[in-house]
Amino acid sequence: MQRHLISAADLTRDDAVLILDTAEEMARVADRPIKKLPTLRGRTIVNLFFEDSTRTRISFEAAEKRLSADVINFTAKGSSVSKGESLKDTAQTLEAMGVDAVVIRHGASGAPYRLATSGWIDAAVINAGDGTHQHPTQALLDAFTMRRRLVGRDAGLGQDLSGRRITIVGDVLHSRVARSNVDLLHTLGAEVTLVAPPTLVPVGVETWPCEVSYDLDSTLAKSDAVMMLRVQRERMNAAFFPTEREYSRRYGLDGDRMARMPEHAIVMHPGPMVRGMEITAEVADSDRCTVVEQVANGVSIRMAVLYLLLGGNEPAVAHARTPEEK
């Protein structure tokens, strides 16, 4: 494993499988009465959020606390940090405080990379979403969810997603989730198809390790998982598509479309869902929809990532179990 987690593209197949396997161990902790491991006791982790994301921050915070780390939440939203130098200033303040890891969420693509490589800070850097670039722990939790559902919980250990066909639908252009998933799923052996109106596909996508289609219906029957991306309503005003209704008709997932998916196929969404636009309530509430699992899996994945990045090289849970379960 590298020292930082900036991009899903940085992970080898073995790294990724190790994280997924470690997350399975972490998931078992959640089933126990005391959901806590002493693993990162004495370590300080800062959640540095320049952009609002309660869901992601809480997920990381839960993961950090379950590993017994000391947690500092730093929310740097607002006009006082609109100047670029604040990232550097903030980083150096954290460095002075002896922080071991920084979980950073930033509106600017590349900010975590810059933080990790500019020499401003010595701590491990974990990208919790940067601009329209990457959100690697989201991709990992998605892959974890797919492996559990499509390969199996125990049967999945050590396995990747070879041969699975994943369709990602929606605003690919502005989606760090899509970018991260394409990279990671390809590394894990899956075949990815992106489906979107041409206005929401980036120029240059042809070099990505995936297929691109403008037609959702033709891809459904051969998908093991369909991941719906959030489409922000303001995209409509910027003429990415004519109307919300037209978008829903062509790219929304409703019951009829879900019925055309294979029996075992699942529906995923990184949340928060806009019901009625990209996904109907009927689909969102069906048991094929994994949104709630994805949230739970997010904590396990983030525990695994933090544990592995902060130097864990023995099995995390086995190592910790002895004193606690005596």
Add this chain to the structure above:
Amino acid sequence: MSKILIRGAKVLGGEPQDVLIDGEIIAQVGAGLSDEDALVVEADGKVLLPGLVDLHTHLREPGREDSETVLTGTRAAASGGYTAVFAMANTFPVADTAGVVEQVYRLGQEHGYCDVQPIGAVTVGLEGKKLAELGAMHESAAGVTVFSDDGKCVDDAVMMRRALEYVKAFGGVVAQHAQEPRLTEGAQMNEGVVSAELGLGGWPAVAEESIIARDVLLAEHVGSRVHICHLSTAGSVEIVRWAKSRGIDVTAEVTPHHLLLTDELVRTYNPVYKVNPPLRTERDVLALREALADGTIDIVATDHAPHPHEDKDCEWGAAAMGMVGLETALSVVQETMVTTGLLDWAGVADRMSFKPAKIGRAAGHGRPVSAGEPANLTLVDTAYRGSVDPAGFASRSRNTPYEGRELPGRVTHTWLRGKATLVDGKLT
């Protein structure tokens, strides 16, 4: 002592000759010259060029003296072999009145490192709404002939048409920063394979090309001349080539960095590579070199854009756009054009001195190296190779993309009207 004898210099890269400067003028060029009163400079086979002329420099004064001043900028220019620079209008206040351009012009004259020819804004405050007093700036002591809203595009077609027409009265030229504003909203880098991967807002080539296409057609329609600033794409080259073949009076410039660097460098997210127009692809770079060699692109201009450290030592999205270039331009041109065999030194003199002076009507600059001409000269040690060390820059800012990079060539001497501004690589 007002006489200088430069001995054994390859004038424009030709056979070694001696050049005798007397006062402000080149007195003699020939073999075996001697003059007992003259200070002798042994050129030793270095290349002697006419003093370089930069049609696109940001000196930042007035308003951003923390980045650069007329003094530090012209010292940087002299270090790079320049004897004249055209100072862009996007200062604070904007150079849109006779008063501001005269101030900039006078500072250049007072400091004496390099002639400063101010560029006037096309529109008041660069806002694209109302023509600036182009005539008054032309008639001022600064004698402005080049007008540009550089940094911003004159995107209103009617405004551009009027400006092109209006400057005909006094032989002016409008230098266009070709950037369709709607197509480049939120743009952070070249739109393509790399931007798709990095998730940075794309600056598509067509945003440049569509404006150039429009403007050459406007220039044709009103019979005026237009100059294209920092042309950066292969498609732009095609349009300019077509326009020239049609007889349209268009000239174009390319920056050194667009001749050498590509958008692959943005993968580092290091804002030192953030520039407008953005670094493009390898294919564009090769097309630009070809076009500069065949004359489709007329000149090299630096777009020297100094920024203080704190405006670059941050995340990509927040960083300022631009690179310094005066002190490395000739080396980059040697690397990309001379070493590759695309241009000889006479060609370099043409693209970096004769033509820019002609486009900007800079009297006394871009003249042949021959008797009776103003002694604006640059001596270049073309055999030198060394890595770029920004610590040694005369510019107040250090935002160079070449730090630590090995580049050929070094300017050792610069003379402005017979007065040395740079001797043995040191400013006077």
